[in-house]
Amino acid sequence: xxxxxxxxxxxxxxxxxxxxxxxxxxxxxxxxxxxxxxxxxxxxxxxxxxxxxxxxxxxxxxxxxxxxxxxxxxxxxxxxxxxxxxxxxxxxxxxxxxxxx
Amino acid sequence: xxxxxxxxxxxxxxxxxxxxxxxxxxxxxxxxxxxxxxxxxxxxxxxxxxxxxxxxxxxxxxxxxxxxxxxxxxxxxxxxxxxxxxxxxxxxxxxxxxxxxxxxxxxxxxxxxxxxxxxxxxxxxxxxxxxxxxxxxxxxxxxxxxxxxxxxxxxxxxxxxxxxxxxxxxxxxxxxxxxxxxxxxxxxxxxxxxxxxxxxxxxxxxxxxxxxxxxxxxxxxxxxxxxxxxxxxxxxxxxxxxxxxxxxxxxxxxxxxxxxxxxxxxxxxxxxxxxxxxxxxxxxxxxxxxxxxxxxxxxxxxxxxxxxxxxxxxxxxxxxxxxxxxxxxxxxxxxxxxxxxxxxxxxxxxxxxxxxxxxxxxxxxxxxxxxxxxxxxxxxxxxxxxxxxxxxxxxxxxxxxxxxxxxx
Numbered sequence: 001x002x003x004x005x006x007x008x009x010x011x012x013x014x015x016x017x018x019x020x021x022x023x024x025x026x027x028x029x030x031x032x033x034x035x036x037x038x039x040x041x042x043x044x045x046x047x048x049x050x051x052x053x054x055x056x057x058x059x060x061x062x063x064x065x066x067x068x069x070x071x072x073x074x075x076x077x078x079x080x081x082x083x084x085x086x087x088x089x090x091x092x093x094x095x096x097x098x099x100x101x
Numbered sequence: 102x103x104x105x106x107x108x109x110x111x112x113x114x115x116x117x118x119x120x121x122x123x124x125x126x127x128x129x130x131x132x133x134x135x136x137x138x139x140x141x142x143x144x145x146x147x148x149x150x151x152x153x154x155x156x157x158x159x160x161x162x163x164x165x166x167x168x169x170x171x172x173x174x175x176x177x178x179x180x181x182x183x184x185x186x187x188x189x190x191x192x193x194x195x196x197x198x199x200x201x202x203x204x205x206x207x208x209x210x211x212x213x214x215x216x217x218x219x220x221x222x223x224x225x226x227x228x229x230x231x232x233x234x235x236x237x238x239x240x241x242x243x244x245x246x247x248x249x250x251x252x253x254x255x256x257x258x259x260x261x262x263x264x265x266x267x268x269x270x271x272x273x274x275x276x277x278x279x280x281x282x283x284x285x286x287x288x289x290x291x292x293x294x295x296x297x298x299x300x301x302x303x304x305x306x307x308x309x310x311x312x313x314x315x316x317x318x319x320x321x322x323x324x325x326x327x328x329x330x331x332x333x334x335x336x337x338x339x340x341x342x343x344x345x346x347x348x349x350x351x352x353x354x355x356x357x358x359x360x361x362x363x364x365x366x367x368x369x370x371x372x373x374x375x376x377x378x379x380x381x382x383x384x385x386x387x388x389x390x391x392x393x394x395x396x397x398x399x400x401x402x403x404x405x406x407x408x409x410x411x412x413x414x415x416x417x418x419x420x421x422x423x424x425x426x427x428x429x430x431x432x433x434x435x436x437x438x439x440x441x442x443x444x445x446x447x448x449x450x451x452x453x454x455x456x457x458x459x460x461x462x463x464x465x466x467x468x469x470x471x472x473x474x475x476x477x478x479x480x481x482x483x484x485x486x487x488x489x490x491x492x493x494x495x496x497x498x499x500x501x502x503x504x505x506x507x508x509x
Contacts, residue, residue, distance in 0.1 A: 054169075054231075054232075054235075057231040058168070058230075058231055058232060060231070061228065061230055061231050064228055065228065070228075
């Protein structure tokens with residue numbers, strides 16, 4: 001059984017080209033780590049944020065759920081900072097947005 | 102062999118959170134069985150259970166990583182904190198390598214599994230939560246208690262259905278007696294009040310379901326209807342006797358004997374000879390003659406077969422003295438907590454000893470010729486208890502009996 005990767009909505013906070021997207025990503029991380037979102041920037045690393053491997057897979061689950069996407073393992077392995085998370089999400093979301101010809 | 106002191110108690114059950122609420126309900130003969138609130142009860146035919154009332158994990162476990170704790174681990178952690186505080190136990194670098202955890206659980210993280218399968222099969226959501234494994238594994242509650250208190254000695258998890266906690270406490274007792282550990286946090290925990298779990302017990306035709314939930318569990322009464330599914334956790338701090346004395350601990354009782362036997366006969370029907378041997382072994386190990394025992398906390402599930410068989414077991418094990426024993430089933434109040442039963446019931450037994458009061462078997466109204474012992478019907482009774490026995494007889498014929506003596 002598979003779940004189709006279709007966008008649930010075109011809400012601006014889930015659109016990687018919209019500035020609200022970055023705040024969505026930071027908000028999810030801040031909520032998970034129970035810290036003020038203002039303390040998190042694109043440059044923040046998982047290490048600085050105290051995100052261990054278990055927190056990491058929990059975050060990936062939350063991103064997949066929130067954006068209704070599947071993030072491949074090789075992409076997950078590249079996610080070690082907030083900026084890398086945003087890049088990875090943009091990459092996956094972009095692939096979804098361009099259906100094969 | 103070293104002696105084993107019980108120095109702290111903790112309990113969470115349908116009778117409330119903490120030993121004070123637990124004992125108050127036992128003493129007054131109050132039932133914890135109510136209409137189910139944990140899920141939509143229209144999904145089941147038997148909509149009653151012994152749920153922990155008003156359990157708010159945020160309130161009970163401030164600061165704990167609740168995301169990764171299944172309900173059974175949450176209940177276990179609350180009871181463990183109470184027991185450690187009750188024992189005034191301080192684990193530091195001088196003691197942590199010789200302190201461990203022993204947990205009994207019949208089903209592990211049942212509520213996590215329920216969510217997992219519902220999402221996958223029913224909601225067609227192919228994305229399981231990544232914490233499903235660490236939440237579900239039976240040993241999770243042992244690990245979380247160990248992490249909370251920094252225990253680095255032997256830690257184990259035992260699953261023997263309804264005897265899980267009895268075996269868990271017994272094996273922890275043997276570890277201390279044999280010198281492998283000085284302190285063990287021994288307990289049982291189960292939380293599995295979900296619709297499919299109730300349905301499978303319905304399928305076995307053993308659930309009680311009268312109009313008034315409080316009267317559902319009627320052990321040893323001729324009008325008994327079956328079991329009530331409960332949830333909760335019971336915790337006992339076990340210590341090497343000299344260790345407890347050296348730190349000036351208040352010793353609640355001596356855990357003095359443990360008998361573990363197997364029927365090797367039938368996957369659900371209880372036998373007689375193996376449970377009798379378990380009782381005799383526990384008494385011999387405790388250097389108790391049958392007539393030195395005043396109280397038996399029975400397995401007493403409330404099924405027709407268990408209660409008549411257990412009566413025969415007690416009569417065979419104790420001989421003529423059986424008729425002079427006070428025998429009660431506290432399951433009549435806190436329900437059948439499966440993997441936690443033996444621990445919750447040993448806590449009840451120690452509290453009975455401390456208060457010189459035997460908790461009753463409630464909902465007893467019709468004598469059964471096959472159940473002809475003194476079941477302390479409906480009202481608690483003042484009685485000095487110098488020695489007591491707690492029975493756990495599981496499906497599949499795995500028996501664990503614990504014997505305790507007044508501390509002196």
